[in-house]
Amino acid sequence: MRIAVINPNTTEAMTEAIGVAAARAAAPGTTILARQATRGPEAIEGPFDGALCLPGLLQAIRGAEAEGADAHVIACFDDTGLDAARALSERPVLGVGEAAMHLASLVSQQFCIVTTLSRSVPTLRQNVRRYGFADRCPQILASDIPVLELHRPESGAREKLAAMILAARDRGAEAAVLGCAGMADFAASLTEDLGLPVIDGVDAAVRLAETLVGAGHRPSKIGGWARPARVALLDAF
Template sequence: MRIKLINPNTTQRMTDSMARCAREIAAPGTEIIAVSPTMGPPSIEGYYDEAVASLGLLAEVEAGEKQGIDGYVIACFGDPALYAARELARGPVIGIAEAAMHAASVIAPGFSVVTTLQRTCNMAWHLAERYGMTRFCKNVRATDVAVLELDEPGSAARQTIIDECRRALDEDGSDAIVLGCAGMAEFCREVEQAIGAPVVEGVTAAVKWAEALVALKLNTAKRGDYARPLAKRYDGVLSDFSPR
């Protein structure tokens, strides 16, 4: 099966890192097509970044439909344009926050999300609400680490994150951690070992969820909201995006 993992920001080095994590966890027989758009924000740290990034992301989904993709992973913790992507896709589309929260809710009575900037905390709360996960999500904690610092060599980012995860377990009544940024995928196991409690990371979780849904032959429902966009001609420089 072919799973397309779309990093909606343009930072190829993050895409490469996610692709490595995805391929490591994928079942034999699963092909991971990992892409990022060539246009848009290099990192997504707010609603405006997210809105602009949606364009490139949706172009990749539409392209995927022609590539015979079986399922999609949206690899940014804000799960941008998730519903719009579902309108385009025949197969399942899953966000990494969605997959991570589902997984955490199965293995623990409560979890904390540990994320990057303070201004993205409400975005995580909105997602928890959208997926019905507020009853499991005990807290969302910012570390004030910028997304692109995460994989800078010699950065203190990892230790900062580990420290915040420990505080989450001690203070929030949580029993597991959800890492709130796709850029944290590569050091998930390292954090888990440091804190001695389950750490859920969305990229890998979403790949396995997508594989499961494809194996179950569960495609996106096309009766209602997620039906194909109505065919119409878009105007001006966006006419290439017209749904057909």
């Protein structure tokens, strides 16, 4: 099985890191195609970047499909372009935010999301409502740790995340979703240290993509995801 993991921004280091995380999640028989937009923003920070990454993201999905991808993962916690991608593709498409929330709701009655930027919170709030998890996820918290700081031990990022999750737990959260791909490496150790499920989206999405491919479920073409009339337009970007 081939799962394309599409980084919607143009930063190659991030694509590589996402590819590594995806490969760690993949089943033995699964090949990960780590791909990225060839144009557009180098990071997705808010809805403007989320809009401008879309041509590159959709081109990458089409390209991966030509490579034989059986499913696609949009590797941005905002799940930008999810509907467009599901209209474009006949294959399962998963957003990493969406995937993490679904798994969190299967192992907790209430969970929190811990993300980096405050400006992402309103988009996540919209997504949480749209997916149906508003009652499950009343706490969406921004750490305001710069992404690049996440992995410098002296930044104390991991400790700060741990403290945020524990505070959320005291207000009712029973699990935590990490709202930034850069936090993926912390998931396992935070789960163990904090004593509650801590869920990374890339991991969740790759696994759910395998699940949907295995089950043979594809996006319904009844309704909003009907095949678009103007796919060729992608060539113009």
